[in-house]
Amino acid sequence: MNIPESVAIIMDGNGRWARSKGMPRTYGHTVGAKNVENICRAADDIGIHYLTIYAFSTENWKRPENEVKTLMSLFLKYLKKCEKDCVENNMRIRLIGDREALSEELRDEIDYVEELSSKYTGLQFTIAINYGSRDEIIRASKKAFNKLISSGKTGDDLTEELFSSCLDTAGIPDPDLLIRTSGEERLSNFLLWQLAYSEFYFTKKPWPAFTKEDLLDAVSEYDRRNRRFGGV
Numbered sequence: 001m002n003i004p005e006s007v008a009i010i011m012d013g014n015g016r017w018a019r020s021k022g023m024p025r026t027y028g029h030t031v032g033a034k035n036v037e038n039i040c041r042a043a044d045d046i047g048i049h050y051l052t053i054y055a056f057s058t059e060n061w062k063r064p065e066n067e068v069k070t071l072m073s074l075f076l077k078y079l080k081k082c083e084k085d086c087v088e089n090n091m092r093i094r095l096i097g098d099r100e101a102l103s104e105e106l107r108d109e110i111d112y113v114e115e116l117s118s119k120y121t122g123l124q125f126t127i128a129i130n131y132g133s134r135d136e137i138i139r140a141s142k143k144a145f146n147k148l149i150s151s152g153k154t155g156d157d158l159t160e161e162l163f164s165s166c167l168d169t170a171g172i173p174d175p176d177l178l179i180r181t182s183g184e185e186r187l188s189n190f191l192l193w194q195l196a197y198s199e200f201y202f203t204k205k206p207w208p209a210f211t212k213e214d215l216l217d218a219v220s221e222y223d224r225r226n227r228r229f230g231g232v
């Protein structure tokens with residue numbers, strides 16, 4: 001089977017899944033956070049090398065305060081657990097998104113885990129927190145232009161390579177496959193530049209119920225696709 005090297009996931013449906021069980025939305029996020037660990041292990045077993053997940057968008061601050069608080073504390077808890085897990089699983093962790101708005105405690109933990117895991121060569125796991133693709137593109141544009149100006153060049157010298165190297169995802173291959181759970185079929189401001197040639201896979205399964213078998217179904221579907229990258 002042709003295994004995608006790089007997979008991105010929009011983990012949708014935590015709230016609806018919890019409500020369908022008569023539970024608060026935050027319960028869906030707690031179970032969803034646990035499932036992140038399962039799917040990381042599954043991705044590694046299957047042979048996926050880069051996994052990128054959408055955990056919190058630049059628009060998610062509009063959610064009720066207690067939900068935002070729960071999500072932030074789940075991120076912190078998850079990263080603290082990773083201090084041990086990334087060593088045991090040879091897993092590298094990176095964060096993408098604008099960190100400025102995150103608490104100092106969370107930013108310090110992100111720096112710590114990124115540094116700690118930077119040498120690991122197994123699953124290359126990336127979490128998008130306070131991430132919005134348009135925001136990333138604007139930040140990357142500023143960086144790229146500043147680089148050009150400081151080396152005496154102009155806007156005409158901008159290349160795709162230079163621009164890509166200024167994105168938060170620099171060094172991470174563009175996703176071969178994008179999965180979105182829970183039935184919605186849109187990108188919601190996720191990796192707009194990076195998904196230019198990715199295959200899309202949508203499933204009705206909500207994120208907390210998404211299993212290794214579901215991931216394998218997505219990979220089998222990917223295997224049946226004929227990618228042409230604009231050629232014939």
Ligand code: FPP
Binds near residue numbers: 012029060
């Ligand atoms: C979308 O479901 C999910 C989110 C906005 C948050 C994703 C977060 C997690 C899975 C948990 C924490 C992650 C880590 C990395 C520890 P939704 O709430 O929009 O669901 P709905 O569409 O049913 O309302």
